[in-house]
Amino acid sequence: MEIASLLTHDRVIGDGQVSSKKRALEEISALLASGAESLTAREIFDGLIGRERLGSTGLGHGVALPHARLGDESKPIAAFVRLQSGIDFDAIDDQPVTLLFGLLVPQESTDDHLKVLARLAQMFRDDDFCEQLQNATDSAHILELLSQDPPGNPST
DSSP states (O other): OOGGGGOOGGGEEEEEOOOSHHHHHHHHHHHHHTTOSSOOHHHHHHHHHHHHHHSOOEEETTEEOOEEEOTTOSSOEEEEEEEEEEEOOOOTTOOOEEEEEEEEEOTTOHHHHHHHHHHHHHHHTOHHHHHHHHHOSSHHHHHHHHHSOOTTOOOO
16 A cells, blocks of 8 residues: 555645644644544544553654554554644653654555555654655655655555
């Protein structure tokens, strides 16, 4: 599954201004809800918070991948927020997070969910890729970067 197929321009924010993990998850929830057929932002937020209670989705190096399996959506959807200032996200390296990629998948698509998360984790481990995202000029540029197939990362 291509990451580009999960995103739309209106679910990418290049200048997010939140000051806490909770506010970041609310922002991601609102973006995901705009692409969800049957879920509200509140339901998505509750799902993301529930997942965070199991363990932080902060990968380290300024990246977090908040995600949840909810409802009977027909396909996975994603949202991306680049923050102007880093926030505490309980990341594994205790570093502030500025890049958040939110993912919502149908309740029953566990295999797809894991494949997409693995692919995202691989993408965001690439320091050059993360630096390009940090330096992108606007949301359109961010979407373009996220839509590219990173080197050494074949399509699934």
